[in-house]
Amino acid sequence: MIQLKNIEKCYQTRAGKNYVLRQINLEIEEGDFVTFMGPSAAGKTTLLNILGMLDGDWEGEYYLYDHAVHDLKPKERLALNKQYIGFVFQNFNLLDTLTVYENLDVPLSYRNIKGSERASIVCDTLDRFGIVGKKDLFPSQLSGGQQQLVGVARAVIANPKLLLADEPTGNLHSSQGEAIMDLFKKLNREGTTIIQVTHNDKYAAYSKRIIRLKDGWMEKE
């Protein structure tokens, strides 16, 4: 599904180039559940952003299915992102001014789906994640766990093949974290490929593969 060849990313500083990713070579199969681990500034989030096409300034080759992402223009990358990828953030990143229902509707609204169809998908998702009762609440009216539940629901609502999660449990207490990880496991079983970044060994254990990064280098699997 994913093939990375010699991915490198650096920032130009006065002192010279400052590499944050070096020589990343990696293959991820469809249905995989991968965890990136490592100390701060190891390049985990940067690698996740590159995979999610939020960061387009890097070198190397990146293949998603048959698409050579490194050759694509920003607009084409956006189209690919919309087609295959869902994102879960550490700080939830729900839109404060929108209700739960509207937050779930946002990704669909960017995918040219008809209003009636969107309503039906949102209702299904609310039901699937057990948050029907919260649909008219604003994020500020939800607990952290509930917010992340909505975050995950929003990430998967457009039925992505790949779910990228950047420390999804980082702002949650343990029981909430476990609930989210159980949800990830379930999604993975249903066929969604998941790549997460975490510092927590217990949550990393939910994944099938753990890839460790240090100072921008991939250490070992």
Next chain:
Amino acid sequence: MATLWQDIRYGLRMLGRNPGFTAVAVVTLALGIGANTAIFTLIDALLLKPLPGVQDPQQLVLVTDNGWASLPYPLYEHLHNSSQSLLGLFASSGVSKRKMKVTGSEEVKAESVWNQPVSGNFFSVLGAPAVLGRMLTANDDRPGAPQPVAVISYDFWRRRFGQDPAVIGKIITLEDVPLTIVGVAPRGFLGFVVGSRPDLWWPIQMVPQVQGWEDALASEGSQWLQIVGRLKPGVAQTQARDELDVIFKRMRLEQADRQRLSDKKRQDFLSHRIELQSAGTGFTWLRRDFLRLLSILMGIVGLVLLVACTNLAGLLLARGTARQREFGVRAALGAGRWALVRQFVAESLLLAAVGGVLGLLLAQWGVRLLANYIPEYGASVLLQLTPDVRILAFTFLVSVGTGLLFGLLPAVRTTRADLATTLKNEAGALLGRASGQLWNKLLVVSQIALTCLLLIGAGLFVRTLQTLKAVDAGLARENLVLFRLDLGREYNASRRAQLHQELLRQLESLPGVRSATLASVLSMGSRGGYFMPNLMTDAVAAKTTRGLHCSGVGVAPNYLQTMGILLLAGRDFGPEDLPTSGAEGRRALRKVILSQSVARSLFGQDNPVGRQLWESGRSESTMEVIGVARDVQHQKLRDKPSTTLFYYVDMEDSDGTFYVRSRGSALSMAGGIRRTVREIAPDVEVTGLRTMEDVVDDQLRQERMLSQLASFFSLSALALACLGLYGILSYAVSRRTREIGIRMALGARRETVILGIMRQGMMLALIGCGLGIILAIGLTRIVSNLLYGVTPTDPLTFAFVSFVLIAVAALASYLPARRAARIDPMVALRYE
């Protein structure tokens, strides 16, 4: 469509969540859009609105002689009888007030009505059928045998006659001439003169009877009519012009032959040609007077709106920082750049739409204030100021344009954020960068530059008004009141003379009156002296055949004293100077007083008192100089003082103006004057009673309009620009809270912090001010012919504006600087 609706819904919610910002933005926009709409409404009413109640107005053309639209009646007759390319051609005079009485009515006192003499085909050419009775016809206006009839307006029928159908056949008297009402004009029909609402129309052939102007229809030199034609279908305007021009030329040729003009004068006389102007929007002299003024005001309010847009763009750019995370998340969820820009712009357009609606309401109120600056016939013009499709379209386009102008740049900048960084929640990633700050600084500098330009323009207009107010016209304006008498037709020449003399005597005996006089001119007003060509003296005649042209002003005794005009030599007129009638009177020398410049031109350094002069063409002296007065400005303050010759006024003249000099407040005389007139002649009405200061004020309406409006708008722009400067500095302070905290923890003094922040603000203000001055040097020459006594690059105005701008900018910079200096290092270091 659903997406658009969603954008609008989210946009409304965002605006609702920031009520402070929304309110500031909406008020700013409402002021900017409202001012533009108000000025445009006036332009629309004066220039663009098609004539109401007129059929196919686009087919109408106004006939002009080299662009001049006042023409003599014989020309109308000639064109009317010979033209083939027009469906019809009518003539109409100006709309004026006359006294009307309804025969059989219990009302004893005559009422003033707006009326207009028109040719018999006026209504048929305009395509306005009667709603009751019939309109005027060619038969009513038959040369030499006109019918004494009138058509009244629908509004007058409703207002004065309660829509009584029996009005047809009623006899009214207009200036004591009986006219029978034969019809009522259609509802909404206002005739051809924009800004006027005639109550009744009557045949132009009745002018000699009604106006007592015997040769009005025969005089080839009296230019008093507008001539308007309707083009035949398929006939181009140029075709009609060529045809009318041939007729006109033939007529001029005949006239030139008859008048035996010199070659040069003949050439000049025959160089005139007919020009046609589209007349679908009617005619008004106000266009000549106010179009340039309104164009300049439109430019001013356009600049104010630009300042408002720049200001809001700055505010939105700053707000964009706070919303970067939102846009980052939206992008991560699949939003393309266009979708993000659309969302941002939708909010700007919503703000502009609300501002536009409020602006439209504000304009309806504002335009009525503006209309008060436009006088005509001593009353405010009745322009049609109700919003029409054009005004709504203008407001809509301005609102959309405004929304895009201030929304697009922040939208493009905000949505260009680095997604990965933004999602790490590093607020200020975009605008914290040097380029983001640069844009904000550029916006503030532009605001200050535009404001500086506006302030300089306003300063020049204010200085012009001040200079004109201070012009020494040669007469004392204070404690001077003037009025005219509205005499009926029953006052013949001898009764008029008797009344005038008696009134002057009575006025002088009124308590509080210093002196009173009568003159043939309306000083500082619209009526000047009459042209006296080729004044000669022995000395002048010895040198040349061409004498001195000057303006003749008839005055009663005590004129110089009453007007406060300095007598330089000789004496003022006294009762003994009254010209005697009969053969002896005709032989006697007419006593005259010369203005200083006339005396100097005719007599050089010699004392002219006792000397004689005559008008060219006479074989002997006809006038004797009894005095020399200081030069006086009789009409426009902007003009040079008139070269004037004062003679003893003809007391039989019906068109004189009375002047009363009081010891105290001039207006306190009003009651006494009216009472005195009522006692002497109960049937005579006092009109136009005003102080001389009011007359001068009236003359300066355009200048006052420009200076007051330009000042208001430029001060609004100054407030906006300073708000912008304050905003950017406040934002900079909030961004640098931690840095300032560290600096203070390391020992920086409060003064150092204040100076540091203020330096930033003052640098922007100085750059903006410099650019504004450069702009002003280039652009103020556009208004140079509206200025008086001040150059377009008046150093004093430039210096004063720069000082005010810098001082206000310093205050706007000081407030955030003071806040920065109050930062508690401990709190600041915990801030992040």
